């Protein structure tokens with residue numbers, strides 16, 4: 602599918618950066634993006650003419666990755682009532698124009714239309730002194746707080762991928778952020 606590859610390429614390009622440091626491959630992407638091949642998922646695209654320059658994904662948590670779903674279930678939530686926002690990726694030259702907000706607006710509206718109670722996402726934890734952290738790195742936490750998301754203390758999921766400076770996949774812990782819809 603053409604859109605599959607276009608999103609995969611955006612993810613591979615943008616998530617090479619800190620804090621993701623994802624050394625992506627089309628093979629991994631084929632497996633990962635299958636989470637969105639169901640009737641409740643939504644992918645929002647940002648286009649410049651016909652070119653896809655950004656994308657954001659979401660779906661019902663219980664239909665997404667099992668690790669995220671189990672983490673929220675163990676924390677006392679019902680994953681069937683939760684929207685999981687997978688990723689927002691936008692080419693750098695298109696940032697700062699409100700597209701990141703629009704990505705959340707469309708996804709949260711979709712969650713409400715599905716009758717879901719919560720929206721959540723996961724952000725990778727990296728040590729503050731990570732050797733690949735750029736000096737001018739600015740976390741997105743303020744943006745997420747502004748969107749009324751809060752990190753759920755002690756609620757973290759495990760997820761693995763290959764980092765750009767590693768030989769094989771390594772486990773990461775992902776902080777879960779949540780808001781009421």
Ligand SMILES: CC(C)(COP(=O)(O)OP(=O)(O)OC[C@H]1O[C@@H](n2cnc3c(N)ncnc32)[C@H](O)[C@@H]1OP(=O)(O)O)[C@@H](O)C(=O)NCCC(=O)NCCS
Nearest residue numbers: 615688689690691696697698699700701702739740741744
């Ligand atoms: C996340 C992302 C899609 C946001 O895109 P964007 O279109 O630039 O976002 P917006 O223009 O809507 O800005 C959102 C707000 O966050 C702020 N913001 C955006 N990027 C920021 C950054 N790197 N650091 C701090 N604040 C930032 C903006 O100032 C804006 O604040 P405002 O509401 O006061 O105006 C884009 O930065 C991106 O692709 N980043 C790399 C991938 C990533 O980390 N994705 C998130 C996790 S999956």
